[in-house]
Amino acid sequence: MLARMTNGKRFLVIGAGTMGNGYARMLASGRVPGATLAGVVDIDGTKALELANATGAPAFGDIETAVAETGAGAAYVATPDSLHRAPVEVLARLGLAILVEKPLATTVEDARAMMAAVEHAGVYAEVNYSNRWNPPFVEAMRTVDSGDIGELRSFNVCLNNPVSSPRDRLRWSGGTTPAWFLMSHCLDLALWLGRKKALTVYATGGRGELAGHGIETYDWIHAVVRYTDGADGVFESCWILPDSWPGGVEFRFKAIGTKGVIDVDTTYQNIAVTAERHRYPGTIQWAPARLQAFLRGMEGEVRTGVPFGDGLEVTRILVALHRSLESGSVEPV
Numbered sequence: 636m637l638a639r640m641t642n643g644k645r646f647l648v649i650g651a652g653t654m655g656n657g658y659a660r661m662l663a664s665g666r667v668p669g670a671t672l673a674g675v676v677d678i679d680g681t682k683a684l685e686l687a688n689a690t691g692a693p694a695f696g697d698i699e700t701a702v703a704e705t706g707a708g709a710a711y712v713a714t715p716d717s718l719h720r721a722p723v724e725v726l727a728r729l730g731l732a733i734l735v736e737k738p739l740a741t742t743v744e745d746a747r748a749m750m751a752a753v754e755h756a757g758v759y760a761e762v763n764y765s766n767r768w769n770p771p772f773v774e775a776m777r778t779v780d781s782g783d784i785g786e787l788r789s790f791n792v793c794l795n796n797p798v799s800s801p802r803d804r805l806r807w808s809g810g811t812t813p814a815w816f817l818m819s820h821c822l823d824l825a826l827w828l829g830r831k832k833a834l835t836v837y838a839t840g841g842r843g844e845l846a847g848h849g850i851e852t853y854d855w856i857h858a859v860v861r862y863t864d865g866a867d868g869v870f871e872s873c874w875i876l877p878d879s880w881p882g883g884v885e886f887r888f889k890a891i892g893t894k895g896v897i898d899v900d901t902t903y904q905n906i907a908v909t910a911e912r913h914r915y916p917g918t919i920q921w922a923p924a925r926l927q928a929f930l931r932g933m934e935g936e937v938r939t940g941v942p943f944g945d946g947l948e949v950t951r952i953l954v955a956l957h958r959s960l961e962s963g964s965v966e967p968v
């Protein structure tokens with residue numbers, strides 16, 4: 636009922652951190668035709684106010700008040716990895732369309748509860764596995780669809796960050812792992828491009844560098860995923876690239892099919908600048924296209940989005956992966 640009284644193209648941004656800043660500023664700048672920023676919500680009043688001042692939108696401390704006062708009809712949720720469930724349940728109950736950051740949840744129980752909440756409320760909801768709109772992966776999908784590569788049989792993917800990301804930027808890196816934060820993207824790309832279901836996972840990882848900074852999480856995690864059709868994937872996510880790393884990520888993706896190979900490397904961003912220091916400035920942008928796809932999905936056009944079911948599948952793999960890290964054994968997914 637409330638959904639009909641609200642405006643689906645006016646967005647609330649829940650969580651005024653790094654991602655919330657990016658999406659709120661994008662909405663406020665008019666770079667996503669038809670969508671606007673209705674307000675910003677953060678439990679940290681200072682962060683909410685800072686972002687509100689930067690965008691001209693009002694700041695709120697809770698979702699109920701924000702919806703009541705703005706009449707927003709959609710929300711982008713960018714709270715820490717393990718804190719997606721509560722905002723999603725409230726937003727669903729209030730009838731808003733929801734785009735929630737990855738990973739959908741860090742427990743299977745949370746993921747299922749979130750799926751049930753949006754189904755019960757009948758609201759449109761997607762997970763922000765945004766690399767599906769990253770231009771090289773859009774082309775990879777087109778190529779897979781064309782049949783030129785054949786059936787995908789082997790994935791080899793690494794997505795790594797400089798140590799400054801978990802050490803200096805994320806305040807909650809000790810409450811997550813490089814697998815939840817980074818490898819979730821890689822597992823989603825394999826799921827999407829290969830349309831595969833995981834059967835088992837074996838993972839190893841190491842600690843020490845981040846622990847030395849008081850951050851109790853893995854420095855790196857390696858995983859081997861076996862899919863039900865006999866295909867395999869090898870995944871690496873590392874959080875201790877040196878401070879001297881010239882860009883924001885190391886991202887290499889290779890998929891071998893029965894008829895061909897796809898190789899993606901966004902590490903260098905198509906540009907290297909050497910001045911005071913060597914760096915790869917970020918040039919590959921896709922967030923506006925991602926948000927436009929969400930709008931098209933909300934409006935009932937062809938749905939190219941990321942359903943909560945895919946979010947659940949990645950969460951299931953990651954839960955088994957973390958079990959394997961503890962047990963040292965191959966774990967069923």
Ligand SMILES: NC(=O)c1ccc[n+]([C@@H]2O[C@H](COP(=O)([O-])OP(=O)(O)OC[C@H]3O[C@@H](n4cnc5c(N)ncnc54)[C@H](O)[C@@H]3O)[C@@H](O)[C@H]2O)c1
Pocket residue numbers: 649650651652653654655676677678679682713714715716717718721722736737738763764765766805806807815816
């Ligand atoms: N799609 C991508 O490419 C991508 C990239 C980076 C991060 N992420 C994901 O985005 C999410 C946010 O990451 P970030 O780097 O912006 O984190 P961040 O720490 O910079 O921001 C999180 C914000 O959420 C706020 N918050 C916490 N609980 C809240 C609640 N209940 N209600 C409202 N606000 C609340 C915090 O105060 C903080 O300001 C994570 O799940 C992360 O994995 C996605």
